[in-house]
Amino acid sequence: MMLSPRVIQRLPKHRIQSTILAKGTHRGERKSTKLGTSLEFSDYRLYSPGDDLRQIDWNAYARTKRHYIKRFMDEQELLISIYLDATSSVVLDQQKRDLAQSIAGAFGYMGLCGDDRVSLHPIGDNVPSFQFRKGRAYSSKLLSYIASLNHTGERATQSFMKDVIRKLPKKSGLSIIISDFMEPLDDIKSSLKRLQAQRQQVRLIQVLTEDELNPRYSGDLKLIDSENLQETNVSMNKKVLDSYRKRLSAHQHDLRRFCSERGIGMVTCSASDEIENVMFRDLRKKGWIL
């Protein structure tokens, strides 16, 4: 189990924050733009013919001899789509895979506990997606679903970001993308644009291993790409490693700038981080969860 009971116990106490106001027909726990049937009081207004008689506040009538209708806030659900990178590049390193899956599970669990509709798409894996489910009852199912992703079967070698747009949600909602984003920036940009066009609030969580963030290789290495098995001969030395670090920070910088221009949130975490620290410290600080 990648989520410890301690984390699972803490998760329901937090909620996923989103600026997207829920719309739709299904009741949820989020404030809607419309007035509705929740227990939360909104205001009074004078009765006019055609209004539901059941909504007349008789206590107010007794005090004022006028018919007032008591209005309540409407609460609706939020659609949360979690795109988990399940390609070889994430699965290869166990720490990286565990953290990515834990984050996905934590968001899903939190969403389900918060009465939101959650779907989880393991991009690059042949396992069918966890389609929009709602309710606390599905929370344990979600966790076992994530556990089932730990197989050694075949993985797709397609680009992760290109595959994300195949699973675009129909309605507006929150899209959380968990990946290492080690792809050409143009691919990432075009996919994110498509997601935003679908009225999604997009949040990126980048998970990188220590070897990717701060490589400590030495000697002559033949680096093999885990996805396309492409081989690259590199003689490690200080200059080469410095050059790699420069490249990495350039890539990160470009991605971040694009995100901030488009109002997309992005967080980078190292595979060696604890899930608790990521969820309850980094993401809370960022205001993504409450």
Added chain:
Amino acid sequence: MGFIVPSFLWMLSLTAMIVVFYLFRKQFDKTQVPSTFLWNQVIEEWQASKWWRKLQQNLLFYLQLLFVILIVIALARPFVVTDKMSGETGAVVLDTSATMSAGKDETKFERAKKEVLDLIDDLGDEQSLTMVTAGAVPELIFANETDKRKMKSLVGDLSVTYEEENMTESVSLAASYIAGQQGSIYIFSDDVEENEVSDVQSQVVVRNIGEEVENLSLLTFGVKNNQATATVKNNTQESSSISVGIYSNEKKVIETKKHVVEAGESYTFRFDELPEHRYYKAHIEEDDDYAIDNTQYAFSNVDVTPEIYFAGDVSPFIKRAFTLLGYDPITLTSENGSFSYPEREDAIYVLSGVKKANWPEKGGVLLFSPVAEGSTDYHVKKKIKLETKLTGSDRPVLKYVNMEDVYLQSAYPISIDLDHIVKSGGVPVLLSGDFEGKQMMVASFDINDSDWPLHPGFPIFVQNTIQSLSKTQTTLGTYVPGHTMELPFSSSTKVAVIEDSNGTTVKELTDDWSLEVPYQPDMYTIIEERSDGFSERNFVVGIPSSEWSPQVNESFSSGEESGPAAKSGIVEWWHVFAGVGLLILLIEWEVHRRGNAI
């Protein structure tokens, strides 16, 4: 099939190097990483930024071109001509005489050695060299040698021998080695004159090294009756004050005197009432360019080999034994039975049939055939026949002398206060000891009554007797460097050690008693270990008088080059090109091996 230069097969070992290169070639360890997305960018950037990467293809081309050019040049066997020495061979004559040790900062000999080494460096590959040092006896150092390293090490080991140079013989020895070949003789000396080498057939190049030296020399030094004289000469261009110090054999200064001597003049110092010492050393205290003639030694009283005098009817057998041993005995004539002895303490008198009244008063006495007479302490009876065999005692004088085999028919019974060395029963026949202030050896028989002179032990007995009768010699005199001297060792000497004036052991003599005296001028001490104790004797090694003042002569060359056209020395350079070519090959290989990887 065969190989012309099989020695080059060692280059096959280069194959091993290539195998090693192959074994240690760049190997890339396989490592799986999540993504090589950034790494590819890094590699691209790296390759794009290295200017020489772009040139890599061309670099290989240039290297290959260079390699081929170098190999072709090497195969063409390039050479340079050295003009220092012409002809196919040469001979060097190096003066090792004492005057070569003169010089201000660097001695003439060191400079000559450097010039010889330069000459060796400039030898062509085909040129050989012969080297002779011109000591008292010319010595061949190497002949027709081509190995430069061997030649250099042999030249480096040479040192000044302080002998008188024998230039004529050395040059003719050197000339004999280059006879029939094209070559010249190179003489490195300080004062060779043209007429010394005029009858040599080959071309002679004389290099007279050095300039006029500032020299103060101590010409003579003698001591007699505690008075010493030392003559100094100022060989410099201007007058200078010269101080002479007299040292005892304990190296202490006894007296120092100073006097101003005009240029080219001599001056004699006198030292009176010197304390008694075994030997004295005189030394010029001033520093000059030729230090070796600034010191002389003198012995206080010169004692030499003891003189032998015969008196009376000495048997020819005995005379023969003395001449065999190298002594030159003097026979004394008698006047009415008495002899006119030279009153010398260090003389040895051999008496035969001489009455006690006619014995000498001093010196050692060897007495044969005593005359029958009688007094209180000396009593000789008539000759009697001996019945028993001779028995000898263990004395140094009888070492290597076997008395048991000697036949003695009759003897004079004698009574004298001396040790009995050989007896026949109760009758003493050979006696020795101190008698009336004389060292005595008495043989109380007629030599004609014995077969002893026919035994090989007889001359040994005579030598041992001379040794025991004479006073111990302490000085052996003065020798020129390298002189071979016969040391008069006693038969009981086990080991002898030669020490120089500083007490350092120079030589150890164990079984060879002839000695080549050391070359370095100094006072030496021979310390002998005998069966009856130690004894010390001194001798001096001094430079020959011809070496007292260094002369200077101009360098010159004489004689025609033999042969119509002298072949110049040739030094080949092909191996340099081949070596650089090999290096280029290795660089090329490395560039190739790196390929596209960083």
